[in-house]
Amino acid sequence: MTTHKGMGALVRLEVRRALRNKKFLFFSVIYPGLLFLIVAGGADTTTEVGDSGLGLPAFMMVSMASFGALTAVLVGNSERIAKERESGWVRQLRLTSLPGRGYVLAKTASAAVVSLPSIVVVFVTGAVVKDVRLDAWQWLALMAAIWAGSLCFAALGVAIGYCVTGDAVRPVTMIVYFGLSLLGGLWMPTTTFPSWLRSLADWLPTHAYAALGRAIELGDAPHVRDIVLLVAYFLLFAGGAAWLYRKDTLKT
């Protein structure tokens, strides 16, 4: 049980550290809310987005909440892990009783803790400023779905952190981050894409991620296809992260 105690301690310290980092907090917590205000702009609830059946504010609210959670878990994780590998902190942690997977789990868990406020900020902005109205269960389900879905990208962040080193981390993370956000339709509906790009976007984890939230907003259950796709991506990223982690810490 000591391992759990230790892991909890690491998560607590990681969270405290993240909350102290003003730049990180701005980009992961405040920024998605601001972006939501800008994108939703003067649109009112009656402007429908394509054939989605959702008003623009409601549509963009899910997009930006997903985007915010993605920022918090992906950008923060990959850069920190790469940095801590270089500084040798990961090696030092290997000399404690913390089990090998503990570091990766702690990183993922602490990122998830920080991503929650970013989701809440976008929701509050949507409800208060943009007049988005949903049933109580929908708010809760949305929060749960977006939060749980962000784990997929937390794992991706860990994998990038172990895969890329030094100066390359930031550009690689940014390309993956913006690419996934844009192509997955987090910034604009993919209905505006040419059809070939649209069929590609359909297979991206970010697309499935945003689709979870939109189904809930329409009062439906999320599509099985989206859930399966996200779980598959999660397993892929987490498996890749675990493999890279082992490779990195045990130099043979």
Add this chain to the structure above:
Amino acid sequence: MSFQQVTKAYGEVLAVDGLTLDLHPGETVALLGPNGAGKSSTLDLLLGLRRPDSGTVRVFGTTPRDAIAAGRVGAMLQSGGLMGEVTVRELVRLACELHPRPYRVSDVLAAADITRIADRKVDKLSGGQEQRVRFALATAGASDLIVLDEPTTGMDVTARQAFWATMRDQADRGRAVLFATHYLEEADAVADRVLVLHRGRLLADGTAAEIKARAGARKVAFDLLDADAGSASRHSPEQRLRELPFLTELTVSRGGAGAGPGHTVRLQSTDADATVHALYGLGLHPRNLEVAGLGLEQAFVAITAAEEARTA
């Protein structure tokens, strides 16, 4: 812990070459060697950070990883970084919380002498202070073995002395301490046992005194005036000095001794008393005779040079 015929190569380079050694509880052991001797590789193998190509490493009867997980080993690496953006106290608290048999945070801070800087951010420390924090992380709980890789790098002399005082406290609590160093005086002053590593192989294993003895333990220096050198002899002073017993090294240089023309003689002997006695027996009259212990550094140089010559 024990190494049995452990070998580790990086590409063509053999970092650890058939190393076999045992460590006993409560010992303070120095792992001594020049850069590239395989010290860090040996510690990495001991700590399970690397896997040997062949041979086995056992720590407290189990694998390194299991021994660490059980909290029996605390370690401070040269390459071990610290978590940024947190205070010293927070980091030490984490180390205590991660240890299965932790000490109190305040005690660990006090033992490593970092109570004064406990509320400082880790990123704002000097090199020596960072080393102390690393030491605190390695001693956060009741481990039976503490492994330190070049622990005093970046410390000034005062800090170094204070550090070793702290470490001796740890050893006095009955822990085994294994440290790698290239500061020979540290090995000499602190260690019960010194392991000399060179090119991945164990060259010498014993107390600092034994290692010095092995290399020719004492040096003798004196002046020899031509007037005293016994002009009756057909041989030069150098030829006659070569006959001395227990001699391991001899240099004779022409030089003034202040009281007339003569030679300055420096020699090393494994039994200085017998050598000096024989010196008078040769009918020589040394002046300004000095007998001094050989530093571990010179012993070390002598041992590694002998090894180089043997393998060349």
